[in-house]
Amino acid sequence: MTWSEMQPLLSQACWDTLYMVGWSTLIAVVGGLPLGILLVLTDRGGLLQNVVANKVIGQVVNVARSMPFIILMVALMGLTRSITGTTIGREAAIVPLAIGAIPFFARLVETAVREVDGGLVEAVQSMGGNTWTIVRKVLVPESLPSLIASTTTTIVALIGYSAMAGTVGAGGLGDIAIRYGYQRFETQMMWITVGILAVVISVIQFAGDFAARALHRRGGRSGPAPKLRLLKAKEPAAADVGKVA
Amino acid sequence: MHPCPGTPTPVHSTVTETHVITTSGLTKVYRSRGRDVTALDGVDLHVREGEVYGVIGQSGAGKSSLIRCVNLLERPTSGTVTVAGQDLTALAGRGPRAGKELRRARSRIGMVFQHFNLLSSRTVQDNVELPLEILGQSGRARSRKALELLDLVGLADKAKAYPAQLSGGQKQRVGIARALAGDPKVLLSDEATSALDPETTRSILQLLRDLNRQLGLTVLLITHEMDVVKSICDSAALMERGRIVESGTVSELLATPGSELAAALFPVSGERTGADRTVLDITFQGEAATQPVISQLSRTYNIDISILGAAIDTVGGLQIGRMRIELPGRYEDNVVPVGFLREQGLQIDVVGQENLLVKEGAK
Ligand SMILES: Nc1ncnc2c1ncn2[C@@H]1O[C@H](COP(=O)(O)OP(=O)(O)O)[C@@H](O)[C@H]1O
């Protein structure tokens, strides 16, 4: 295959992947953020303590999260069809991707929110703030660097899953790799796909880390020393290691 | 009520006889892993309007539980809390969540914390504006008030900084400005200076004192440091194992024979020189002068008196003197001279003879 033959295929595949990952990330954040926060709030000693609700949500999240994606995709076909009218194509892939990512992101949110100092919650309570105020003004803004890092992790995981979705006709880079790289022995196409994925993942990871670190530094608890030498360390090796993994 | 700046402020200038914080029979039992921990055991506390009231006690005595019960961050197991005439325990309701009424009452009680508890994601000014956002004030009103308060605590130039860029003392100043945003009548302070170095501690205590004087703010503070009580409190209470074992104004405490708080607030040293000696601690306040009394005692009873130690200090704004003297002979031999000293209106504690003191008091 010549480059002029590959080029339109690849750019279409890139778009398809970004489309699937973009939408499913958005849905995962919208669904997983409240779920993760609820997991913290309903826990024992939480602001909305409710042991039963906590157990139920926790269990559902655990099961959904540990379900192999390929099985989830097959199991959800009925739901996918009723939502998108089809089980094939990039729109259809968004449904299992988003549903798989919601519990994944929710657990990350839970961990991030738990890290927020209980003293801050107490301070806002002492000012007369209610639970909603605490969520909006303390839990989310104070865990924002970690939430951004969690989102990055989720996007990277979704890129992986979307490649898997590609194998059952969702399009995207995974589809290209299978159809050309595997079935037609177009090794060159295969390696270009791998290269594109590597670049996309690196860029996303870099952007996410950069944003998280920038917020963290503003918040001041001197974030972890930049891993990439591209960044000029503005401060000497910091005392307390930040919470962004 | 408000003293003019520059003129020396009279002691207790802002204190009235109205009780602004009252707890009665306050009990708090924590249930953890099947075991009950009684953190508060029937605490009756009366804090007068306009005073700085210190609760001191060792770690685990129940001080934090007490102060957290005052704004109901902690639900008391039993007993009542009244702040500014409002029974907060009645407002609390049954559920674990604070209802609207309680939240409104809380917004009128300021609180400062040992670890400052500032939001790292907000600037200094935005931190001070937070309580005003909760009160639903407009942006312009909030920003005016926040800048005014930052000016009051001496941090006008740090409005746009983030907490991480401030020193401990500056952070606590922001904490104080934030606590004052809702124009509270009462400020609760949970070990506000315990994370600070001695120099900074002094400046923060001075600030609290000034705010108390300028705004007529009632301050209830808890601490494990006697110096804090000594430097700014009008009244104090000593807590042990969930109970208040001593309480009163500083001068009342100093006038209480055998008061542990008084002894700790104002220790005098000096060792007994022999077994057959009587050692007395004489405490006097204000203008009372001991010198003539001592020489009179010596002349009248023809005894040699040695002064083991003496000090004059300011405690809670009061000039206090203490002197430790030694008389020859055992206590039984000195009943008459001790009686003479008491007649002069001096407070006498017989060192190492507490049991005798009690017996004598019972007579
Ligand atoms: N949330 C809690 N759960 C269980 N026990 C507690 C809790 N808070 C405090 N306690 C216990 O109550 C006692 C008093 O604690 P606290 O009020 O913090 O004392 P202080 O502030 O004087 O150090 C301690 O024995 C402490 O272990």
Ligand SMILES: [Mg+2]
């Ligand atoms: Mg404490």
